[in-house]
Amino acid sequence: MLDELGEREGIITGVVKISEISEDRRRTLLTIEVGEAEDLVVLVKGGADSFVGKIVIVDGPQRLIFCADERRFAFSIPNALSVPRAFIDAGIDLPELLGSSKAKKLRSTIKPALPGELSGKQRQLLAKYKAPGGGGKWKLANLLQLIAILKGREKDEAAHLAAVMILEKAEKHGDCSHAAELAKLLSPARRENLRAWFARFSPISVDISRKQHKARFFNPAKGERKPFDLAAARRTPFFRLASH
Known part of the structure; x- marks a missing residue:
């Protein structure tokens, strides 16, 4: 839908x-x-x-x-x-x-929320993330919600984990839609890094030029679709990758 x-x-x-x-x-x-x-x-x-x-x-x-x-x-x-x-x-x-x-x-006429106040769900996610070992395994949907409230290095690291999960899901199930959702949560500079990272390690193309970000598999006119390189993607944080 x-x-x-x-x-x-x-x-x-x-x-x-x-x-x-x-x-x-x-x-x-x-x-x-x-x-x-x-x-x-x-x-x-x-x-x-x-x-x-x-x-x-x-x-x-x-x-x-x-x-x-x-x-x-x-x-x-x-x-x-x-x-x-x-x-x-x-x-x-x-x-x-x-x-x-x-x-x-x-x-x-409307009562503002206290600065920095988090919802119950956000507090749960943040507590899990701060726990030893980063709270263990994450569901992608929860991780995306967490990324929305993190800042700085923590946001970068969580976003890289989400990006790798998106690659794994895309390779296994053929679904890359969450790549666009992740891009929306990042700054313009980080979105560029993410776009370049997906293009380098997968056949996923993230279009961040339009207001509604889109993600799709790039199918060349001739030849086979570019393969996934999950091992290299895991080793290479997207936020350290030059966008050009």
């Missing part, structure tokens, strides 16, 4: 990093990392504070938002408070952007 949505205009994926909810739980402000310099901030009807740390899908034309792993329950998004300039320039259909005075008035 996510692949199908990705083909439509106005579909944005990202990770919720801040949730601000009204006392009556009738409205929530969600700040979403979407792979741009600026975050996307939307007003949600209802209590959506459980979205913190999760990968979400914003359906601009339908004015809806829902979790990528739980798509049965969608919330209405009547307005946006901040939209990345790249989305505006691209003409992406999103909820009406409130003016500064209306946005300020709205924020005054």
